[in-house]
Amino acid sequence: MAQAVEGPAPSPGPAGFREYYARYAPYLVPVFAVFTALVVGALMIGLTGGDWLAAYIGLWEGSFGTPVAIANTVVRATPFIIAGLAVAVAFKSGLFNIGAEGQLYAGSVCVVLVGTLLQLPPVFHIPVGIIAGAIGGAAWASIAGFLKARTGAHEVINTIMLNYIAIRLTDWLIKSKTPYLLGDPADPSSARTMYIAETMRLPGFRVSDTIVLHLGILIAFGLVFLVAWLLNRTTIGFELRTVGSNPSAARYAGMSVPRTIVLAMACAGALAGIGGAGEVMGVRYALSTDFFSGLGFDAIAVALLARANPIGIIFSGLLWGGLLTGARLMQVRAGLSIDVIKIVQALIIMFVAADQIVRFIYRIPQRSSAEETMISRGWGGG
Amino acid sequence: MTQQGRGGPVVLEARAITKRFPGVVANDNVSLRLHQGEILALLGENGAGKSTLMNILYGLYQQDEGAIFVKGKPLRASSPHESIQRGIGMVHQHFQLVPVMSVAENVTLGNEVTRGPGWLDRRRAGEQIRALSRQYGLEVDPDALIADLDVGAQQRVEIIKALYRNADILILDEPTAVLTPQEADDLMQMMRALTRQGKSIIFITHKLREVLAVADRIMVLRAGRVVGETTPAEATEASLAAMMVGRSVMLQVERGEMHPGAVVLEVTNLHVRDDRQLLAVRGVDLQVRAGEILGIAGVQGNGQTELVQALTGLRAPESGSVRIAGHDVTGAAPRQISELGVAHIPEDRQRDGLVSSYPLTDNAVLELYYLPPFARGLVRDDAAVRDHAERLVQEFDVRTPAVTVPASSLSGGNQQKLIVAREFTRELRLLIAAQPTRGIDVGSIEFIHNQIVKKRDEGVAVLLVSAELDEILSLSDRIAVIYHGAIVATVNNGDLSREQLGLLMAGASLDETPAVSPTLARS
Ligand SMILES: Nc1ncnc2c1ncn2[C@@H]1O[C@H](COP(=O)(O)OP(=O)(O)OP(=O)(O)O)[C@@H](O)[C@H]1O
Ligand SMILES: [Mg+2]
Numbered sequence: 001m002a003q004a005v006e007g008p009a010p011s012p013g014p015a016g017f018r019e020y021y022a023r024y025a026p027y028l029v030p031v032f033a034v035f036t037a038l039v040v041g042a043l044m045i046g047l048t049g050g051d052w053l054a055a056y057i058g059l060w061e062g063s064f065g066t067p068v069a070i071a072n073t074v075v076r077a078t079p080f081i082i083a084g085l086a087v088a089v090a091f092k093s094g095l096f097n098i099g100a101e102g103q104l105y106a107g108s109v110c111v112v113l114v115g116t117l118l119q120l121p122p123v124f125h126i127p128v129g130i131i132a133g134a135i136g137g138a139a140w141a142s143i144a145g146f147l148k149a150r151t152g153a154h155e156v157i158n159t160i161m162l163n164y165i166a167i168r169l170t171d172w173l174i175k176s177k178t179p180y181l182l183g184d185p186a187d188p189s190s191a192r193t194m195y196i197a198e199t200m201r202l203p204g205f206r207v208s209d210t211i212v213l214h215l216g217i218l219i220a221f222g223l224v225f226l227v228a229w230l231l232n233r234t235t236i237g238f239e240l241r242t243v244g245s246n247p248s249a250a251r252y253a254g255m256s257v258p259r260t261i262v263l264a265m266a267c268a269g270a271l272a273g274i275g276g277a278g279e280v281m282g283v284r285y286a287l288s289t290d291f292f293s294g295l296g297f298d299a300i301a302v303a304l305l306a307r308a309n310p311i312g313i314i315f316s317g318l319l320w321g322g323l324l325t326g327a328r329l330m331q332v333r334a335g336l337s338i339d340v341i342k343i344v345q346a347l348i349i350m351f352v353a354a355d356q357i358v359r360f361i362y363r364i365p366q367r368s369s370a371e372e373t374m375i376s377r378g379w380g381g382g
Numbered sequence: 383m384t385q386q387g388r389g390g391p392v393v394l395e396a397r398a399i400t401k402r403f404p405g406v407v408a409n410d411n412v413s414l415r416l417h418q419g420e421i422l423a424l425l426g427e428n429g430a431g432k433s434t435l436m437n438i439l440y441g442l443y444q445q446d447e448g449a450i451f452v453k454g455k456p457l458r459a460s461s462p463h464e465s466i467q468r469g470i471g472m473v474h475q476h477f478q479l480v481p482v483m484s485v486a487e488n489v490t491l492g493n494e495v496t497r498g499p500g501w502l503d504r505r506r507a508g509e510q511i512r513a514l515s516r517q518y519g520l521e522v523d524p525d526a527l528i529a530d531l532d533v534g535a536q537q538r539v540e541i542i543k544a545l546y547r548n549a550d551i552l553i554l555d556e557p558t559a560v561l562t563p564q565e566a567d568d569l570m571q572m573m574r575a576l577t578r579q580g581k582s583i584i585f586i587t588h589k590l591r592e593v594l595a596v597a598d599r600i601m602v603l604r605a606g607r608v609v610g611e612t613t614p615a616e617a618t619e620a621s622l623a624a625m626m627v628g629r630s631v632m633l634q635v636e637r638g639e640m641h642p643g644a645v646v647l648e649v650t651n652l653h654v655r656d657d658r659q660l661l662a663v664r665g666v667d668l669q670v671r672a673g674e675i676l677g678i679a680g681v682q683g684n685g686q687t688e689l690v691q692a693l694t695g696l697r698a699p700e701s702g703s704v705r706i707a708g709h710d711v712t713g714a715a716p717r718q719i720s721e722l723g724v725a726h727i728p729e730d731r732q733r734d735g736l737v738s739s740y741p742l743t744d745n746a747v748l749e750l751y752y753l754p755p756f757a758r759g760l761v762r763d764d765a766a767v768r769d770h771a772e773r774l775v776q777e778f779d780v781r782t783p784a785v786t787v788p789a790s791s792l793s794g795g796n797q798q799k800l801i802v803a804r805e806f807t808r809e810l811r812l813l814i815a816a817q818p819t820r821g822i823d824v825g826s827i828e829f830i831h832n833q834i835v836k837k838r839d840e841g842v843a844v845l846l847v848s849a850e851l852d853e854i855l856s857l858s859d860r861i862a863v864i865y866h867g868a869i870v871a872t873v874n875n876g877d878l879s880r881e882q883l884g885l886l887m888a889g890a891s892l893d894e895t896p897a898v899s900p901t902l903a904r905s
Contacts, residue, residue, distance in 0.1 A: 254717030
């Protein structure tokens with residue numbers, strides 16, 4: 001080696017800022033990506049004759065501008081955060097979990113079952129509901145994990161297939177009338193399940209006619225720290241990350257790669273299932289056929305934006321929730337289609353995924369090759 | 383300082399290059415000149431800054447200070463693209479080939495031969511490659527898949543890749559580390575052939591014999607600085623070693639009498655299939671006793687890899703049995719075997735031995751992470767892990783600015799030292815070491831060899847697998863020669879000459895090679 005010098009390498013003279021920038025800017029790539037997406041979005045609104053400033057002011061006020069708006073954003077963000085964790089845990093384990101959507105449904109079906117069949121006092125009923133969601137999601141995701149571990153079948157394909165199956169199955173469980181399974185005989189045209197017992201509904205503050213700030217966000221925060229702790233501080237997390245970064249070395253080190261893969265998917269599914277439980281128990285008290293409408297896919301974007309970092313997911317989840325809640329006011333203020341917000345979201349994903357562009361614009365040095373392989377392996381490799 | 387080389391003009395010059403990494407000055411004011419038609423050998427300890435300097439010349443890293451001139455003109459941009467254009471080709475310490483693609487596809491990658499826009503012309507690419515391989519005596523089949531080639535052939539593909547892009551300056555970073563001695567000799571012949579045709583070569587190796595055999599000029603780096611320059615005529619292995627390390631190095635291991643104890647490893651009639659489902663190990667019988675070193679001599683690819691994998695639980699054997707310390711571990715899981723006190727230095731450190739994105743701390747406990755003191759229950763104890771890593775780095779002289787840097791930032795040899803340190807400091811009964819000194823400098827080899835002997839003296843059974851016959855000869859108490867997946871002879875070290883062992887390794891039988899000293903076993 002080379003002689004070791006004390007502390008960090010001496011920075012010659014005025015290069016101070018540049019050096020700090022080079023060192024820390026890579027962590028800010030997601031922030032730059034969001035910023036760039038907003039700028040491009042503004043250009044697009046401007047070019048189509050809209051008032052981008054009014055639109056963005058509306059977006060801000062509608063999402064974080066008032067206490068009610070903030071409460072609304074928080075409620076919207078809660079499932080994004082929890083389901084984002086589901087994607088992140090799998091991602092850290094080298095698995096690309098496209099199946100959060102299906103796991104949300106699988107968990108929710110179990111939640112509805114214990115919510116309609118059991119009668120318990122709230123202190124028990126609420127935990128039972130959450131656990132039921134976790135078990136349902138975990139079981140569903142484990143199928144993909146098991147197939148991967150046993151046969152090497154790629155989890156991307158299997159989780160996508162399991163999404164279809166879960167959605168259709170839920171649909172059938174709700175719509176079946178001979179006999180009624182989960183559907184509500186009292187309101188056969190509603191396309192929803194029976195309501196869950198009062199005792200299993202999450203407590204919360206009613207902040208407006210339509211919005212109840214329920215306990216879910218606290219559960220989400222708890223899960224964020226649980227996942228961060230699990231990944232970084234426990235032996236299980238070490239196994240998950242090792243299998244995710246270098247399966248050969250994991251095997252050599254005596255870890256069971258198949259078992260770890262199943263475990264990773266089960267953890268991911270459990271998280272998604274709890275996300276579903278929060279929605280059923282905190283927001284609508286029943287499950288309907290189009291309940292999640294792509295939430296599980298947005299969760300992928302939320303996790304990607306946070307680079308699968310659990311703490312980061314709090315912020316990306318809130319951002320995602322905020323974009324959705326703010327969209328309505330933005331629409332009113334600037335007379336824009338609500339789809340504009342979808343375009344901004346798509347731009348954010350694009351700039352995060354194609355971070356070369358962002359790095360080029362802001363002169364940010366390359367990320368390490370280790371990170372590189374992880375992302376590309378998550379996508380396609382093995 | 384000799385200036386003549388082969389007497390040609392200077393084709394590549396680096397002036398006062400300095401390169402810093404966080405906490406480390408990898409190159410400190412290094413200057414270098416390469417003349418046309420010469421082979422310049424670059425020597426230096428692990429982490430001396432050789433690969434860094436080469437990566438700067440090739441444009442992969444940007445120097446902090448200094449300038450590079452190719453054929454007298456400065457190299458402006460730091461990018462491999464520019465370097466390739468200017469005629470610099472590099473074969474990296476760790477190959478950069480795409481295993482699922484053919485030789486021709488790999489060679490033409492980025493320079494595809496097309497027939498009209500978007501159409502690859504495979505036939506013409508193949509012809510061009512055949513022409514190159516004829517011209518320089520580099521034998522390869524353009525249509526073969528990389529994954530099916532042995533390392534020697536992959537190396538040739540890397541060289542052809544560089545030549546295909548019209549490189550006339552070749553940088554070879556430890557090309558012989560993974561080659562058999564025979565392949566290394568072939569490679570050196572090729573290098574000679576290349577320089578005769580006007581190419582110029584920078585050659586990095588830790589094997590002093592090769593340096594003396596092939597170099598025109600030798601440059602030595604230590605701690606990022608040039609500490610001297612010499613020629614093979616003026617140097618000896620000992621003088622080179624001293625120049626590199628800064629002290630004199632014992633090139634021979636001191637090994638006292640062995641005191642063998644009970645049988646620790648017993649392998650009976652073991653058959654193992656390789657990835658292609660062919661029988662790679664055919665009926666191996668082995669015994670290793672406590673306190674002895676059994677060396678497995680053999681040309682690479684004769685089943686050593688699969689044998690070791692079967693012993694360590696990484697590959698299920700087809701038939702036969704493996705007993706370790708009295709336990710039947712045939713087909714057992716790696717962890718079961720490891721928990722019996724079996725340490726394994728894997729042959730492929732990049733793939734199996736390390737998680738390159740992990741800091742040294744996590745890598746130091748890759749196997750023991752779940753045991754106290756590194757974990758209490760499910761919770762890991764970072765302080766204990768860190769202490770352990772600090773100790774390994776200290777004891778085994780792993781050169782790194784901190785134990786928190788990722789393993790990928792270590793030089794190749796220091797990565798290997800970290801693995802050796804990790805495996806040696808465990809509770810040991812059986813040590814299985816595959817190519818333990820691959821890519822390691824002479825000073826560290828001395829240290830590791832002494833450690834192996836020390837373990838043996840402490841009563842550890844050692845199974846040493848090495849492609850270096852010299853290493854086998856200097857360490858082993860007994861030697862088993864493996865050929866085509868079978869042990870063709872097991873002898874006490876000293877019973878057969880180097881040449882006889884070489885013949886056995888090449889598949890000749892013992893009858894054709896009468897022993898010079900028919901002494902009986904010393905034990
Ligand atoms: N990408 C990197 N980031 C940080 N430090 C690095 C990086 N690459 C090399 N270093 C450091 O620079 C020094 C020189 O490393 P280099 O790889 O050039 O050594 P080397 O002479 O090639 O050694 P070896 O013989 O072991 O291959 C080492 O101390 C290493 O830790
Ligand atoms: Mg090197």
